[in-house]
Amino acid sequence: MGPVLCDPQDLIKDLNEQQMKAVKYYGQALLIGAGAGSGKTRVLTRRIAWLLAHGFWASSILAITFTNKAAAEMRERLAALVGPEAEHMWISTFHSACVRILRRDGKEIGLKSGFSIYDTADSERLIKLIGADLNVDMKRYTPRMLLGKISDCKNALTTWKDQLKAVNCDYQPGQRGYQVGSGDVDELVAVIYAEYQHRLAMANAVDFDDLIMRTVELLQTRPQVSEYYRHKFRYIFVDEYQD
Ligand SMILES: Nc1ncnc2c1ncn2[C@@H]1O[C@H](COP(=O)(O)OP(=O)(O)O)[C@@H](O)[C@H]1O
Ligand SMILES: [Mg+2]
Known part of the structure; x- marks a missing residue:
């Protein structure tokens, strides 16, 4: 699970000026808004690859989308950029990220992992x-x-x-x-x-809304769990934010 060593310049040379700026951005939360097909997902995936090329660990990246289709597209595009390293990132919908969190730590709030x-x-x-x-x-x-x-x-x-x-x-x-x-x-x-x-x-079952609600409960009431994820995920990306 080491860093991906490639030439970072290869990741930005075919981007326009604004896209390049967004990929290289360093600082607090950044919101990118632009029309459909204008290259937002492209910026997002390049930015993730850029971070990896600069030594960030794939396991510290959480990329969230709203639909399974968008998550699959993001996973494919990232795999094409960074190879097998993409498997170590969390690339998922809100709901599937919650499933993962609850399977790992739900027992803290009385949810057995095989729910x-x-x-x-x-x-x-x-x-x-x-x-x-x-x-x-x-x-x-x-x-x-x-x-x-x-x-x-x-x-x-x-x-x-x-x-x-x-x-x-x-x-x-x-x-x-x-x-x-x-x-x-x-x-x-x-x-x-x-x-x-x-x-x-x-x-021992939950419904779709419970996935979100119980995860919120878990993270709000169990500091050791929220601390774990706060420490684990250094970067959080949300695609299709407008939805
Ligand atoms: N600077 C660019 N040069 C060439 N192709 C680009 C550029 N920016 C975006 N594209 C292409 O345009 C298409 C739409 O980009 P995408 O990132 O999916 O847009 P969005 O997420 O904003 O809808 C993709 O095929 C992408 O590779
Ligand atoms: Mg997109």
Whole structure:
């Protein structure tokens, strides 16, 4: 995992002036904005190769994209520039970087490393089961709508416990025979959210939103873990930031 030794000048000689400047930039965070096809990803990959050619370790680089397709493109373009060294970099989507972090350190927050990841169909199936058990009118409150509300909570980093408290509800996950007050959507959502998380935990599973939310929780509450990644990643690149 040593540095890539090539002539750094080869990495910039076919760039325009502005691109060259961005590749060589030294300093605090840099945001590059330019039109589609103008060479942003090219700058980003050259910059990473430039750092490697100057002795930075591939394992200290984290390159994040928003889609699997963009991550694959970045990985291919970097492999073409720096060879097998590209394998030692983290080149991934936000979600897959979270999976990696949680598999390594999730046990710190009670997540076993072999956890499975529910996709949307898995989540909808679970919501249907819960709805049936709680006698919820699933024609009125569709799994999609309920999952959307749960997703909103998670994106706001609101836990199921907070959500139950917010609606003044004393539901205990796993409780049998609970009657949700009719017509109170917020209470219904809170109860289903609580039960959904309970059953995910019993199945040692997480959903897509949990990947982000639990990683935030891990990094915010476990200083030894956040310290590890702060030390490991000296450079963080985000492509397709506009998305
Ligand atoms: N200075 C340049 N000289 C030659 N080709 C370039 C230059 N800058 C960009 N390109 C080419 O233009 C295309 C689009 O570049 P890319 O980095 O994917 O753009 P963006 O990420 O901004 O959409 C690529 O094929 C890239 O190799
Ligand atoms: Mg691009």
